[in-house]
Amino acid sequence: MIYADNAATTRMSETAIETMTSVMRNEWGNPSSLYSRGQTAKEIIEKAREDIAAVIGAEPREIYFTSGGSEADNQAIISAAELGRKKGKMHIISSAFEHHAVLHTLNKLEKEGFEITLLDVHENGVIVASEVEQAIRDDTCLVTIMYANNEIGTIQPIREIGEICRRKGVLFHTDAVQAMAHIPVNVALDNIDMLSSSAHKYHGPKGVGFLYAKKNIVLTNVIEGGAQERGKRAGTENVAGIAAMAAALKEGIDRMPENAAHMTAMRDRLIAGLREIPHSALNGCSRRRLPGNVNFCFEGIEGESLLLLLDDKGIEASSGSACTSGSLDPSHVLLAIGRVHDVAHGSLRLSIGEDITEEEVDYIISSVKEVVEYLRGFSPIWRDLMQGKREFIL
DSSP: OEEOBTTTOOOOOHHHHHHHHHHHHHOOOOTTOSSHHHHHHHHHHHHHHHHHHHHHTOOGGGEEEESSHHHHHHHHHHHHHHHHHHTTOOEEEEETTOOHHHHHHHHHHHHTTOEEEEEOOTTTTOOOHHHHHHHOOTTEEEEEOOSBOTTTOBBOOHHHHHHHHHHHTOEEEEEOTTTTTTSOOOTTTTTOSEEEEEGGGTTSOTTOEEEEEOTTOOOOOSSOSSOTGGGTSOSOOOHHHHHHHHHHHHHHHHHHHHHHHHHHHHHHHHHHHHTTSTTEEEOSOSSSBOTTEEEEEETTSOHHHHHHHHHHTTEEOBSSOGGGTTOOSOOHHHHHTTOOHHHHTTEEEEEOOTTOOHHHHHHHHHHHHHHHHHHHHTOHHHHHHHTTSSOOOO
């Protein structure tokens, strides 16, 4: 099998597995306990906090461990909203193609009286920083823009947006779940106030992530209970998961230059091959995108059928976010960049890893070409397009 769905999740690295199993076997104490076994577990957590902070240019006390990116997104946005509410600032700026962990949280806040502005992301899938500045008002309490999109992989001008927010005195949060360990991220250089990350996107375990929050930001609890994480995130810490996350992140950062160079070359080879398919289109900017992301639309077919037939050929891919794979609606990301419903339904996301080979890329290209041609052979939509009863869009 060729695994090409790394945006959904990644295989745990041997380093992360070894770290996690070692802690599970040997250092299974409760970090809140005062005896030595508990204090050893606490030391493991604090060492992981230090390592993660160093990687992103933060201070250890600015790192809060969570169950993953969704929880971190929720806590960051709710915290900024509560701080804004106290100052009478009830306006939040985001984009139309954020992850649902962000969009659904914003929907909840809208029902509570907040005004939400969702910026256009344009056909290339990139937000214009000047449009963020134009949208900021006197009552804006937060700007939340993802670092890189989870479906089409486009990288946003985070440093520019962060500088604008810093100058305007507005908190800036970024969902960096897809970006972390794949492209350089530094909260100080990028002017980021809060950042969300999830371990399983960079070869760590599922069910663990972290929230970076600048030291002057007072967080609102979304989970009440004990005094863990300096009283801001209750629940006994996932010591083994946290240690494995830190190990995976450090390893990913150390190998990032060589991994990114290889994946970028393979990504561009894959894009060039798929562009040979008539009436197809790459979604998002071809260069300002994550090293391993390729997202195409093919007119006249359904993405679900494409995925099933590719699976028969030993290729594991997706049509969009794994979080909404049960939905029959077209991707909100593709609609946000201007794809019409019929075209958005025929999408394919290939998110390759650092171990992909040229031979595997070429096999993916030939397989997609074969399957698209096969599906179009009995598609009534394709027949109408070929007979001129409908106009081609792509």
